[in-house]
Amino acid sequence: MNLEWYIARRLLKGDAMKSVSVPIVKIAIVGIALGLCVMLLSLFIITGFKQEITEKLSGFTAHLNVQPFMPGSTGDEGVIRGADSLMTELKRVEGVKDVYGYIEKPAIFKSKEEIHGIVLKGVDAGYDAAFFQRNLKEGMFPDFSTETTSNDILISRSVASMLGLGLGDRVTSHFVQEPPRARVFTVAGIYDTGFKEYDDVMVVADVRHLARLNGWKAGEVSKIAVELDDVEQVNEMAEKVDDLLDELGWYCEVRTLADEAPQIFDWLALLNMNVWVILLLIVTVAGFNMVSGLLILILDKTTFIGIMKALGYKNVSLRKLFLYISAGLIARGMLWGNVLAFVLAGVQAAFNVLHLDPVTYYMDTVPVNFSIGYVILLNAGVIAVTVLMLVIPTMLISKISPVKAIKFE
Numbered sequence: 544m545n546l547e548w549y550i551a552r553r554l555l556k557g558d559a560m561k562s563v564s565v566p567i568v569k570i571a572i573v574g575i576a577l578g579l580c581v582m583l584l585s586l587f588i589i590t591g592f593k594q595e596i597t598e599k600l601s602g603f604t605a606h607l608n609v610q611p612f613m614p615g616s617t618g619d620e621g622v623i624r625g626a627d628s629l630m631t632e633l634k635r636v637e638g639v640k641d642v643y644g645y646i647e648k649p650a651i652f653k654s655k656e657e658i659h660g661i662v663l664k665g666v667d668a669g670y671d672a673a674f675f676q677r678n679l680k681e682g683m684f685p686d687f688s689t690e691t692t693s694n695d696i697l698i699s700r701s702v703a704s705m706l707g708l709g710l711g712d713r714v715t716s717h718f719v720q721e722p723p724r725a726r727v728f729t730v731a732g733i734y735d736t737g738f739k740e741y742d743d744v745m746v747v748a749d750v751r752h753l754a755r756l757n758g759w760k761a762g763e764v765s766k767i768a769v770e771l772d773d774v775e776q777v778n779e780m781a782e783k784v785d786d787l788l789d790e791l792g793w794y795c796e797v798r799t800l801a802d803e804a805p806q807i808f809d810w811l812a813l814l815n816m817n818v819w820v821i822l823l824l825i826v827t828v829a830g831f832n833m834v835s836g837l838l839i840l841i842l843d844k845t846t847f848i849g850i851m852k853a854l855g856y857k858n859v860s861l862r863k864l865f866l867y868i869s870a871g872l873i874a875r876g877m878l879w880g881n882v883l884a885f886v887l888a889g890v891q892a893a894f895n896v897l898h899l900d901p902v903t904y905y906m907d908t909v910p911v912n913f914s915i916g917y918v919i920l921l922n923a924g925v926i927a928v929t930v931l932m933l934v935i936p937t938m939l940i941s942k943i944s945p946v947k948a949i950k951f952e
Contacts, residue, residue, distance in 0.1 A: 579880030
């Protein structure tokens with residue numbers, strides 16, 4: 544049996560720990576618990592932001608978008624012809640979950656009193672509307688499976704508020720093209736994602752309307768959306784899809800979520816930097832708390848150290864003993880830190896106690912994501928760094944003389 548580990552366990556739970564050093568050691572443990580709690584909460588929130596924003600962005604666009612090199616045009620240069628054959632090839636790529644084509648077309652909505660610029664996203668009956676269904680507030684998602692072109696549209700709550708529209712209301716959409724055209728749509732549903740940047744402009748309509756306005760045939764779209772099994776592999780999948788396009792001879796480009804909204808991902812990268820700074824500072828503070836606690840513990844156990852040395856115990860074994868004791872104390876603090884962090888994060892996830900300004904943060908509540916992999920890595924990193932920081936203070940043990948230590952009071 545490991546003698547150092549056996550003695551350390553007895554000291555950690557026995558009467559030997561009931562000494563003058565206990566209050567200082569407890570303060571160090573509390574410091575580690577609070578520090579780890581803050582680090583875990585920072586991790587839960589930043590990963591929550593990433594997950595929530597990525598989910599909303601992919602709901603409005605897609606993980607990957609395949610489009611002509613001159614996107615946004617309503618002419619021949621902005622169209623993907625024979626999109627059905629390309630989508631069939633894209634669906635065969637490993638890691639691709641779903642593929643669909645759509646048309647985006649800018650327009651101006653005009654109600655009785657207001658006008659507002661929007662972007663119509665034309666989709667067909669095969670479109671997966673799960674994202675909009677989750678964020679639906681009134682009415683229903685339009686049915687685009689009818690034989691005739693549907694006049695129903697889905698608008699956001701902010702657009703409805705700006706134009707004074709409600710369910711069943713009709714709105715005229717003007718399209719700036721040659722010749723100028725107009726269409727009258729009926730509001731079938733109202734959604735609200737809290738992502739104001741997109742909510743203010745995105746309207747879902749029947750793709751057949753937009754194809755007819757562009758003079759396109761069936762199967763011709765402006766973009767092809769590619770949804771992935773794992774969004775973390777988006778850059779690798781973008782390269783794979785780009786290679787496939789080159790192989791098949793398609794003159795198109797592949798755009799990722801970061802390409803579609805670079806300012807948002809730059810903001811997330813800045814948040815990442817802030818979290819790294821927080822983690823570094825708190826780990827450093829927690830480590831120095833334990834260093835001070837260990838030094839006081841060593842001074843308090845000076846007589847014990849002298850007796851062990853007199854019995855022939857080596858300095859290396861004594862240093863290992865006190866590292867075991869420190870690791871046990873750190874583990875206690877980390878246990879309470881984990882419990883506190885999960886309780887606070889769980890309360891936020893269940894009851895949305897803390898709210899945000901959606902204009903600034905793209906959501907109305909603080910998001911929380913319980914990433915167990917990151918939790919394990921963070922806990923392992925904290926205990927490894929703090930224990931390593933305690934190696935140098937244990938060198939004090941080798942300076943203690945057994946004769947003086949036994950007489951030490």
